[in-house]
Amino acid sequence: MNPKLLSKLRSFCRDDAAFEQLQQSLLENIQPLESEIEQANFQIEQQKALFHVIARLREPLDLETVFQATATEVRQLLSADRVGMFRFYPNSGYDDGEFVSEDVDPAFSSAMARKIHDHCFGEQFSAHYQQGQMQIVADIYNAGLSDCHIEVLSQFEIKANLAVPLLQGQKLWGLLCIHQCQTPRQWQPTEIEFVSQIANHLGVALQHAELMADLQAEIIERKQAEQAVLTLNQGLQKAIVELKAVNRELESFSYSVSHDLRAPLRSIDGFSQALLEDCLEQLDVTGQDYLHRIRNATQRMGNLIDDLLNLSQVTRSEMHLEPVNLSSIASNISTELHRSEPERQVEFSIQPGLVDQGDARLLQILLTNLLNNAWKFSSKNPQAQIEFGLLPVETEIPTYFVRDNGTGFDMAFANKLFGPFQRLHSAKEFPGNGIGLATVQRIAHRHGGKVWAEGALEQGATFYFTLKPEGAGT
Amino acid sequence: MSANTKSILLVEDNPDDEALAIRAFQRHHIGNEIVVAHDGVEALDYLFGTGTYAGRDMSIKPTVVLLDLKLPRLDGIEVLRRIRSDERTKLLPVVVLTTSSEEQDMLDSYSLGCNSYIRKPVDFLQFSEAIRQLGMYWLLMNEPPPV
Numbered sequence: 001m002n003p004k005l006l007s008k009l010r011s012f013c014r015d016d017a018a019f020e021q022l023q024q025s026l027l028e029n030i031q032p033l034e035s036e037i038e039q040a041n042f043q044i045e046q047q048k049a050l051f052h053v054i055a056r057l058r059e060p061l062d063l064e065t066v067f068q069a070t071a072t073e074v075r076q077l078l079s080a081d082r083v084g085m086f087r088f089y090p091n092s093g094y095d096d097g098e099f100v101s102e103d104v105d106p107a108f109s110s111a112m113a114r115k116i117h118d119h120c121f122g123e124q125f126s127a128h129y130q131q132g133q134m135q136i137v138a139d140i141y142n143a144g145l146s147d148c149h150i151e152v153l154s155q156f157e158i159k160a161n162l163a164v165p166l167l168q169g170q171k172l173w174g175l176l177c178i179h180q181c182q183t184p185r186q187w188q189p190t191e192i193e194f195v196s197q198i199a200n201h202l203g204v205a206l207q208h209a210e211l212m213a214d215l216q217a218e219i220i221e222r223k224q225a226e227q228a229v230l231t232l233n234q235g236l237q238k239a240i241v242e243l244k245a246v247n248r249e250l251e252s253f254s255y256s257v258s259h260d261l262r263a264p265l266r267s268i269d270g271f272s273q274a275l276l277e278d279c280l281e282q283l284d285v286t287g288q289d290y291l292h293r294i295r296n297a298t299q300r301m302g303n304l305i306d307d308l309l310n311l312s313q314v315t316r317s318e319m320h321l322e323p324v325n326l327s328s329i330a331s332n333i334s335t336e337l338h339r340s341e342p343e344r345q346v347e348f349s350i351q352p353g354l355v356d357q358g359d360a361r362l363l364q365i366l367l368t369n370l371l372n373n374a375w376k377f378s379s380k381n382p383q384a385q386i387e388f389g390l391l392p393v394e395t396e397i398p399t400y401f402v403r404d405n406g407t408g409f410d411m412a413f414a415n416k417l418f419g420p421f422q423r424l425h426s427a428k429e430f431p432g433n434g435i436g437l438a439t440v441q442r443i444a445h446r447h448g449g450k451v452w453a454e455g456a457l458e459q460g461a462t463f464y465f466t467l468k469p470e471g472a473g474t
Numbered sequence: 475m476s477a478n479t480k481s482i483l484l485v486e487d488n489p490d491d492e493a494l495a496i497r498a499f500q501r502h503h504i505g506n507e508i509v510v511a512h513d514g515v516e517a518l519d520y521l522f523g524t525g526t527y528a529g530r531d532m533s534i535k536p537t538v539v540l541l542d543l544k545l546p547r548l549d550g551i552e553v554l555r556r557i558r559s560d561e562r563t564k565l566l567p568v569v570v571l572t573t574s575s576e577e578q579d580m581l582d583s584y585s586l587g588c589n590s591y592i593r594k595p596v597d598f599l600q601f602s603e604a605i606r607q608l609g610m611y612w613l614l615m616n617e618p619p620p621v
Contacts, residue, residue, distance in 0.1 A: 263488055266573075267490035
């Protein structure tokens with residue numbers, strides 16, 4: 001108490017004894033007041049520190065900065081020797097970890113960058129920490145701690161320890177540790193409460209950091225996906241340009257074939273005929289026969305060129321997709337076939353009402369080829385039967401079939417059926433140019449579907465086709 | 475007007491095809507005059523009395539033009555376009571006689587107003603028959619547009 005005030009008080013008293021009494025009673029009243037003021041001041045400082053911690057959480061700071069500033073602030077406020085953030089290594093069973101941030105009195109060693117293994121910790125404490133409980137030790141040598149735990153703590157010269165769990169959501173991420181190294185220390189309830197609040201807020205920061213990391217990973221993932229789509233698109237664009245160029249080349253090629261290859265054939269044929277007409281007397285029978293052979297060959301070649309052109313037109317022509325009634329196309333073709341060879345007895349069985357999405361012109365060509373083949377290859381059967389329908393089995397996409405009971409084919413050659421100019425029979429036995437099934441296959445492919453065949457010699461053949469890619473549904 | 479005053483303009487660059495076409499006309503005793511132009515420019519020169527045909531008697535007009543499509547200098551499609559866009563020839567019957575069966579060629583020819591499109595068959599006898607029918611139709615049966 002200051003001397004001025006004391007001398008003033010002395011003048012109010014009648015003697016020294018009274019003054020002594022007054023002094024005694026004043027002291028008794030002032031002491032609790034001073035302690036209350038001190039506590040209030042501490043609480044104000046605590047609130048300020050908390051406020052700083054929370055304010056920092058709102059700033060876009062990285063975890064390291066938040067930890068470092070918080071460690072410094074807490075150590076100052078509590079006059080502790082070391083404040084550190086300890087992190088468990090993920091999947092170490094809470095046995096291993098390290099301090100990732102700290103503020104330490106220069107008189108004591110740093111706990112950072114030292115891998116810490118405490119095998120008795122994992123089983124002893126982790127469950128408690130996980131539930132949010134803290135370790136409050138005033139004197140590590142008098143708290144009933146296990147020897148191995150004491151050993152770990154004493155490595156860092158710790159005398160008193162306050163360890164509060166840092167929870168990232170439900171997960172025990174690490175510990176906020178307050179160390180007293182100089183002497184043991186009785187931790188005050190207000191101090192414990194303060195540290196616990198700080199730990200809660202750091203837990204929020206940890207959760208934010210985790211969310212941010214997830215978000216950033218997602219952003220990177222999305223950017224990569226976007227890049228992949230972009231690359232793919234560029235590749236596709238390039239492929240389209242290339243395809244268009246190839247298509248143009250094909251067109252000019254087939255134009256040349258159509259025009260330039262046929263012109264010499266006309267000359268060969270025309271002048272052979274001219275020879276036959278103008279110089280008949282000068283030619284013996286053999287000479288005349290040779291000229292006829294020349295004419296036959298040029299006409300065959302003309303037909304081959306036409307077939308090739310038709311095949312390439314099937315590939316190049318533009319597709320116009322619409323619902324197409326396959327059954328009625330098949331019936332019309334069967335009527336035509338009967339008209340072409342009225343003497344033949346062929347029984348057609350066509351499933352009615354089969355409608356599918358496709359190019360009407362191409363599907364007409366497809367069915368014409370398949371039904372013409374069935375008609376042709378069943379010509380040796382006096383009771384020929386030709387069937388067109390939809391496979392009754394439950395398949396993802398409709399499978400159509402054309403079946404005949406004709407001469408069939410050896411399954412060993414089934415893969416040869418669809419190649420252009422591939423023939424399994426001699427032209428004498430069954431006339432044809434070997435282009436029909438190649439055309440059928442191209443048409444099926446252009447619709448995204450496929451074609452295949454089953455058969456056996458003298459036991460008929462079945463051709464199946466689809467008009468959609470597999471997995472396209474109906 | 476007697477049939478043999480009606481002439482034919484044959485636009486054909488291939489000498490073999492030219493010879494075969496003329497042979498086919500002769501086979502069927504179609505004796506009308508056949509003027510041959512060997513490319514698109516020559517064909518237009520004949521029709522409009524220009525170039526090598528400058529000063530020719532323009533009162534002689536072909537009754538029908540047999541036009542190949544693939545020609546040197548100016549192709550058949552372009553010749554057809556010029557014929558149709560000129561007052562003097564816009565009604566002139568033009569028969570496209572070509573090797574091409576390309577859809578685009580047919581579309582172009584009909585869009586520009588050809589009167590007929592015939593694909594030359596490889597078989598000479600078929601070709602000859604086509605020429606006979608052409609001659610019969612355009613020189614005898616068909617009434618040409620009034621001049």
